[in-house]
Structures are given as structure tokens and as C-alpha cells.
Amino acid sequence: MRIMIIGGGKVGYYLAKTLAAEHHSIMVVESDPVRCQRIVRELNSKYIEFTCGDGTVMHILEEAGILRAETLIAVTGRDQNNLAACQLAKSCFGVKMTIARVNNPKNIRVFEKLGVDSVVSSTDRIAGIINQELDWSEVNLLFKARTGGVRIREALVSAGSPLRGRRLAELGLPQGLIIVSVLRGSEAIIPNGETTLEPGDYVVAMGGAEQLAEVCDAFTRE
Amino acid sequence: MYIIIAGCGRVGSALAARLSMEGHNVAVIDPSDENLERLGSGCNCAAVTGLPIDEDVLRQAGIEQADAVIAVTPDDNTNLMAAQIARQLYRVPQVITRAYDSRRKQVFDSFGIDFVCPTDLVADSVFAKLIPGGKKA
Known part of the structure; x- marks a missing residue:
């Protein structure tokens, strides 16, 4: 594809480098002469x-x-x-096709x-990741101090999750991970193998970082 | 009228003083408090610190009630974006901008944004004084 990139700062630089490696034809436009010389x-x-x-x-x-150009990316x-x-x-x-980076997520x-076709905000992405763990950060601090690898995290069961409507016993949860609680409405359920998950439930899971990421991803998948 | 002015430089502050003197309600937006001090105590207008391309700031300045938005920051792309937010997202009836760089007149034109280009105004005035009637040499 023939792609024009506006902005040769860090994002533009690595974008050009990555896309060129995949043999796209790249045109970079940068206004600052010093940066220009560097990327050239x-x-x-x-x-x-x-x-x-x-x-x-x-x-x-x-x-x-x-x-x-078939696509323009402004970064x-x-x-x-x-x-x-x-x-x-x-x-x-x-x-x-036009793609823009925004710094203010409200933009x-x-x-x-x-009229921009695709809008990317790294602030929004990072904030999203942090919000998933934010409420548990102090709890996690406690775990980290005492135990090292074990963490706790909350995930919302999505309407499209492959795990919804199934008993916990059927889910085949990985070793080293347990579901501590299922928050449904104002109720906190202490689950057992017969507990089924519904879309809109918040699942509080505890385990190693890798297992947590894998399971939380399955809960939230659309 | 309720008028929002984006940019409190020499032009923005002079416009604010004049419009408020005429009895209009004026809010002025600028990211620099130092610039907003230009308004002085004589200007009966609201000063809002922030960027005029941030919807939170524009709302704080009252864009939902505004009859007019005037974008006169020193950055043409800021003026262009503020003007489009005012016109397309908030349906402000009258939007006027300044085009600093005359190369950008085409861009303002193609987006249907009403603008004033100071470079052209000065060139026209000087020309008119120098060659009254526009005669050829």
C-alpha cells in the first residue's frame, strides 16, 4: 500500500520503519528540519x-x-x-483512508x-488498561509485598463472552487461578462449581498474571 | 449577542474590549493566563484558561449558548479546528476566523469557513494608498 505519514516524531518514525519492513511504500512529511535529517x-x-x-x-x-497515497496517517x-x-x-x-492520532481522548x-475514518488515542488505551486494575491496586500492593506473583483483578462478563451462561465447573479454568467472587447487581456471590455467569456480572479473579490475563480476556471478549 | 473569542492576543483582547463596551456578552479563551491579563479590569468579559480545541473548555466558555465564535489564535490549524467544532458540533450561527498564513486561504475556503486574512488586508491597503484607483504602470 502507498501510505503517507504526517509527523516524524517517535510515533511516525517507528510507524515508517515498521511499515517499510513490510514493503509498504511510505512517504514521510515532517516540518522540523533537525528531525527530518535524523530520520533521513x-x-x-x-x-x-x-x-x-x-x-x-x-x-x-x-x-x-x-x-x-491510498492512506494518510497523521501522528x-x-x-x-x-x-x-x-x-x-x-x-x-x-x-x-485517513487515520489520526489524538492526544486528548475527548477529541x-x-x-x-x-470526517476522519479512524482515530487512535494512546492515552485512552492506556487509561483503559489501568482502569481495569485501578480499584485493586492497593490490594495488589499488599499481595506483591507478601507473595510476589499473585494478583487480583476484576472483569466484566460481556454479552458475547464464550464463558457466559456456563457453570464455573465447566469453564476449565487454568491451574493457579480461582474466582473469588461474582458481583451481580448489589450482591456479592461467593461462587462454587454450580455458579453460572451472566453478562453484566463482574468476576473477581485471583491468580498469576498470565492466567489472569487469559481468563479476563475470555470474560470480556465480544 | 453572546460571543466567544478564542485567542487573547492583541486582536482578541481588542475585539473583546470593543464588543463588551457595545454591550455584548463576551467570553475569551486562551491557554496563557498572562495573555488573559491583557483584558484588564476595564473589560467586562469572562476569561477562560485553556485550549479552544478542547470541548470541556469550549463548554465552560458557554459554547452551547453562543451566537458567535471568533477564532483569532496565532495558529491557523487551531482556528480551523475550533471553527469546525463550533459550526458542526454546536451549530453556532456565526463563526469567523483569522487565516494568518495566506497559503492556507484555500483550505479555509474549501471547508467553507469564513475568514479574514490580515496579510491580504495590509497588502490591499498599502496598494490602495500607493496606487489610487489601481492604475497600471
């Missing part, structure tokens, strides 16, 4: 072209070859620039409403 020097690949200039200005995009550190680049690509140059909705 370090990412020396026949699959990558570079343009030094502001990727939110029409003639720079043209010069960089936007008319050949500068400024949301307003990423939006402008995607909108220009779409409305003025007919680029089919996900704004970008989607203003």
Missing part, C-alpha cells in the same frame, strides 16, 4: 521517501506525493494539525464527526 539518516530504505515541510499546507502535501503531537492533514487529504486530494468524537 537513520531510516535509509528504498521504501521510504521524505519531505521536509508542513503537512497541513496543500502544496507541501502535493510535493510529497499525496496524489499517489504529529498536535491534534489540530492531525485533523487538518486528514481533512485536506480526504476533501482536497481524495485519499481513501476522538470530534475527529470522527469531522
Whole structure:
């Protein structure tokens, strides 16, 4: 695929490097001359072209070859620039697919409403991961101090989970993991093998990090 | 009218003073408290610290009730984004921006955003003074 990347900071740099390794044809646009020189020097690949200039200005995009691009990915550190680049690509140059990084997770909705095809927020992703464990962080601290590997985590049983509607005894839970409690509405059930899980239940599980990740993933899968 | 001004530089603060003097309700947004101090005690307007492309900040400034949004920050892409949020997400009836870089006029035009380009205004005025009537050499 022919992909234009706006922004040659850390995200843009590794994105170009990764995609070029898969033999996509990459065009990188970066406005800062020092960064430009660095990426030209370090990412020396026949699959990558570079343009030094502001990727939110029409003639720079043209010069960089936007008319050949099928996808544009805007990953500068400024949301307003990423939006402008995607909108220009779409409305003025007919680029089919636009992807933007947002720094403020609240801008996900704004970008989607203003026509960006795909919006990525690393802040939102990381916050999501942390929220899953947040309420248990002090409990986990206690475990960590005393026992090392054992952790506790909460997971919401999704409507599409392959484990919903089944008795705990049937689930084939891995060794070294137990379900401590099932929170249903305002009730905390101390489960046994006959307890069945319903979508909307919160399952509190305890075990090694790997087993926990595997089981919580099965509970929350859509 | 209820008017929000994004950007409290020389233009933003002067506009705020003038509009509030005329009896309009004015809220001014700028990320720098130092810039907001330009408003002084004479300006009867609300000062909101933050970025004008953050919906929380725009709501705090009262975008849901605004009759007009004026985006005059020094960054054209910020103005463009603030203008689009105001127009497309909050249906603000009147949105006016400044296009600093005249190369970007095309972009503002293609998004249907009403703008004023100071570079053109100055060039036009100087031209008109120098060559009245626009005669050719």
C-alpha cells in the first residue's frame, strides 16, 4: 500500500520503519528540519521517501506525493494539525483512508464527526488498561509485598463472552487461578462449581498474571 | 449577542474590549493566563484558561449558548479546528476566523469557513494608498 505519514516524531518514525519492513511504500512529511535529517539518516530504505515541510499546507502535501497515497496517517503531537492533514487529504486530494492520532481522548468524537475514518488515542488505551486494575491496586500492593506473583483483578462478563451462561465447573479454568467472587447487581456471590455467569456480572479473579490475563480476556471478549 | 473569542492576543483582547463596551456578552479563551491579563479590569468579559480545541473548555466558555465564535489564535490549524467544532458540533450561527498564513486561504475556503486574512488586508491597503484607483504602470 502507498501510505503517507504526517509527523516524524517517535510515533511516525517507528510507524515508517515498521511499515517499510513490510514493503509498504511510505512517504514521510515532517516540518522540523533537525528531525527530518535524523530520520533521513537513520531510516535509509528504498521504501521510504521524505519531505521536509508542513503537512497541513496543500502544496507541501502535493510535493510529497499525496496524489499517489491510498492512506494518510497523521501522528504529529498536535491534534489540530492531525485533523487538518486528514481533512485536506480526504476533501482536497481524495485519499481513501485517513487515520489520526489524538492526544486528548475527548477529541476522538470530534475527529470522527469531522470526517476522519479512524482515530487512535494512546492515552485512552492506556487509561483503559489501568482502569481495569485501578480499584485493586492497593490490594495488589499488599499481595506483591507478601507473595510476589499473585494478583487480583476484576472483569466484566460481556454479552458475547464464550464463558457466559456456563457453570464455573465447566469453564476449565487454568491451574493457579480461582474466582473469588461474582458481583451481580448489589450482591456479592461467593461462587462454587454450580455458579453460572451472566453478562453484566463482574468476576473477581485471583491468580498469576498470565492466567489472569487469559481468563479476563475470555470474560470480556465480544 | 453572546460571543466567544478564542485567542487573547492583541486582536482578541481588542475585539473583546470593543464588543463588551457595545454591550455584548463576551467570553475569551486562551491557554496563557498572562495573555488573559491583557483584558484588564476595564473589560467586562469572562476569561477562560485553556485550549479552544478542547470541548470541556469550549463548554465552560458557554459554547452551547453562543451566537458567535471568533477564532483569532496565532495558529491557523487551531482556528480551523475550533471553527469546525463550533459550526458542526454546536451549530453556532456565526463563526469567523483569522487565516494568518495566506497559503492556507484555500483550505479555509474549501471547508467553507469564513475568514479574514490580515496579510491580504495590509497588502490591499498599502496598494490602495500607493496606487489610487489601481492604475497600471
